[in-house]
Amino acid sequence: MDIVRWYGKLSDFERELPIMIYNGGRYTPTMILSEVQRNTPLGRELSSNLSVASLAPREELVSLAKERLFILFDKRPAKIDMITPEGIPGEQTSEDLRKSVETHDILGKSLIENEIGYMYRLIRY
Numbered sequence: 001m002d003i004v005r006w007y008g009k010l011s012d013f014e015r016e017l018p019i020m021i022y023n024g025g026r027y028t029p030t031m032i033l034s035e036v037q038r039n040t041p042l043g044r045e046l047s048s049n050l051s052v053a054s055l056a057p058r059e060e061l062v063s064l065a066k067e068r069l070f071i072l073f074d075k076r077p078a079k080i081d082m083i084t085p086e087g088i089p090g091e092q093t094s095e096d097l098r099k100s101v102e103t104h105d106i107l108g109k110s111l112i113e114n115e116i117g118y119m120y121r122l123i124r125y
Helices: 003-009 029-037 041-051 058-075 094-103 106-123
Strands: 020-022 025-027 079-083 089-093
Touching (some): 003 041, 025 029, 058 106, 094 106
Antiparallel strands (some): 020 025
């Protein structure tokens, strides 16, 4: 995988979000690129894991997805008009979305699963 080209396709915001867990550490694309450019053993391992689209075991993926979502909710507050799980039209704020993710309600589970899928798409650029 050409890490420099992959990194160049990411938005500035995405470059600073954790994308991979390796040996207990969380790594952003910026951190991965830095390690790869310095040709460190860690950089070679991270690059290899990206090449095979290896993010983390399932439990760690859920944790990473939640972390990414919380950063998103904090840095890009939102108000979303939607139908609630009860079928009632309403507005969901970033705080409402955070609570859904924390409690793993229907919406929270959906947000987590979508974020995991998005992370896989990002590393397959």
